[in-house]
Amino acid sequence: MTRRLRSAASAVDACDGCVEVLGEHTNALIATLLHVHDRLRCVAATGSWQVFSAVLLGRGVVGRVYASGKTAVVVDPDDEADFIRLGPDIAAEICAPITDRAGQPVGALNVEWTGPVDVAEWQPVIEEIARLLGARVDELGGPPAESVGEKLLRYSLSLSTATTEAEVLTRCVEAARDISGLSSAVLLGFAPDGVVVRASSPRPLDRPIIDRLAKLDHESLLDLAERVGRHGASFTLGDPDDFDSHGYEALTTVGVRTMISTPVGPGAAGGVLLTLDDTTSRPDPARVSLLELLAAQAWTCLDRIATLIKLHERASSDPLTGLRHQGPFGERLAEATPGKTALLAIDVDLFKVINDTYGHAAGDRALVDLAKALAATLRLGDELYRVGGDEFVAVVDVPSAGEALAVADRLIAAARRTGRTISIGVALRGEAETAEDTLHRADTALYQVKRQGRDGIKLAR
Structure with missing residues (x-):
């Protein structure tokens, strides 16, 4: 090994010589990995049909050996958390740090056997070869540059x-x-x-x-x-x-x-x-x-x-209120969980009177103020959509209908603080119904509130 490394003309040639000589003396899977830029790159290998091209720093046994500068011996891969399985079943592994002449790791020499092996006999040999290889790589200018x-x-x-x-x-x-x-x-x-x-x-x-x-x-x-x-x-x-x-x-x-x-x-x-x-x-x-x-x-x-x-942009908010609109609402409906998702159909009371009395600009301002107040009241994860002129739908994940009604109560209070009132129909999606059917029940409950005087909540049957 010493003679072969001395004749090497480059770091790559030294690594090739290392696995060549080792391969003549043991039937093992051999790989030399050197630190190139941001990973340990396989510079030379023998004895295996497939090898890793590179290993991230700190990953696997070789990454640990490079980081610690200490040899790792694995006799039971199933008990080794860092072992990365690629090819055949391994009976034993010795991974030694490749160090430069100052003793600093520049890579790792990894040797794996698929059959019985005297690990105690081979460990000092692998460690000495890794040291000789590292010294020669250092003499030749260090690991190869990134191609x-x-x-x-x-x-x-x-x-x-x-x-x-x-x-x-x-x-x-x-x-x-x-x-x-x-x-x-x-x-x-x-x-x-x-x-x-x-x-x-x-x-x-x-x-x-x-x-x-x-x-x-x-x-x-x-x-x-x-x-x-x-x-x-x-x-x-x-x-x-x-x-x-x-x-x-x-x-x-x-x-x-x-x-x-x-x-x-x-x-x-x-x-x-x-x-x-x-x-x-x-x-x-x-x-x-x-x-x-x-x-x-x-x-x-x-x-x-x-x-x-x-x-x-296509799926985001409508330009007036900043709320998400009909497109993403349909997607959210499709994800509604039976028994855990409630739909709150919301309508602004007497909104037409605002437009007819004060003009559409005033109506737009009222919608913006109301949308901000309602959105701020909802919990993290709840979503509010504008699905029509003065129509909104809140989609909330709740454990029960009672919790959905509590959310509706908070929305009613938020609307009143803006000087407006709203009517809300609440429906908890049933186990055997579509989201569209749930929304229809919420709408039906909403119009019952409207007929009963507005500014209230109704739980759908």
């Missing part, structure tokens, strides 16, 4: 968890700068009067290329953006002083020497991702392809967020 593919995966996951458009845009330009290796990134979007900078990476203090780019006239930016949108991604090949940069003079005059341009989304609905530098280099076409994948992922996330916003 651009791994970076793209990490950023794609980050984009998919973004909840706002601003988060998507910010994470996209950050990812473009990291994946490309260039100093700056900016995302341009189409606007009625040209193009706008929708997001940009923080500029390096000594390379204010983003500031200069933002000062370009809209016609130059629009021409660039439209060209990218029509023809797709492109990248520079060399120094514009040596190659003909015709058509890009606006960029080269502000110091752009290297650029990758990538369309984001379709046509005018999308935008353009520019990754830039004021030093000359030749972008790797493989990285350009990864930036195209990044732009596609960003657009998918932007489209998802825009769709969710539209759905939220």
Whole structure:
């Protein structure tokens, strides 16, 4: 093992040599995992049909060993809470920390057997091999850097968890700068009067290329953006002083020497991702392809967020009272629990008189005041909907009809404090009836209150 590690030319080669030599001396499942960015990545493995590509820090036996710097020995996986089962049944496991020359963990060497093994004999061997491997990895510069593919995966996951458009845009330009290796990134979007900078990476203090780019006239930016949108991604090949940069003079005059341009989304609905530098280099076409994948992922996330916003607007409050309206009320009705959900049909008494006497503006103000008072009276989890001009329905989860009547009493009192009165019909959904039938019974009870003089409550039969 010592000879094989000494001949290794890289950290990956050292890990390959480690599992190769170990595999010659024991029929075990062997994996070397090194700390790469935010997880323990499997750098080399042998003896198993399937292995984990990476393990989150602190997860499983290997994560615990890396965090503690102490070897773990497992002789009964069923009694080991941190054991993560992937392949065949394991009879024993030895996981030792891979440490650098200063004794700090940089990974874990994990060895698992499916048959009988002398754990006491193997433990010191595994620990010494892990120490030798760690020292050699340290001599070779430490664990391998995160690959651009791994970076793209990490950023794609980050984009998919973004909840706002601003988060998507910010994470996209950050990812473009990291994946490309260039100093700056900016995302341009189409606007009625040209193009706008929708997001940009923080500029390096000594390379204010983003500031200069933002000062370009809209016609130059629009021409660039439209060209990218029509023809797709492109990248520079060399120094514009040596190659003909015709058509890009606006960029080269502000110091752009290297650029990758990538369309984001379709046509005018999308935008353009520019990754830039004021030093000359030749972008790797493989990285350009990864930036195209990044732009596609960003657009998918932007489209998802825009769709969710539209759905939220469609299902949210009516513009007058701020209460949820008929659409979400129907969805809530479908979720009503028999015997546990009560519907309170509410009608404003003599509302037509307000409109006829004082005008519709006064009627609207009365509805808004009343809606606020009723909503504030309901408990957490109860919901109030406006289902008609002066008609409301409260959906409340209650253990009994008596509790539903108590809620109605509080609503009556709240309405009186606004100077208005309301009539309420209460129905507890029965075991064998639809939510629509429950609402019909509540409405019937409501009109009984109306006929009996208003400003009251009636429990439906």
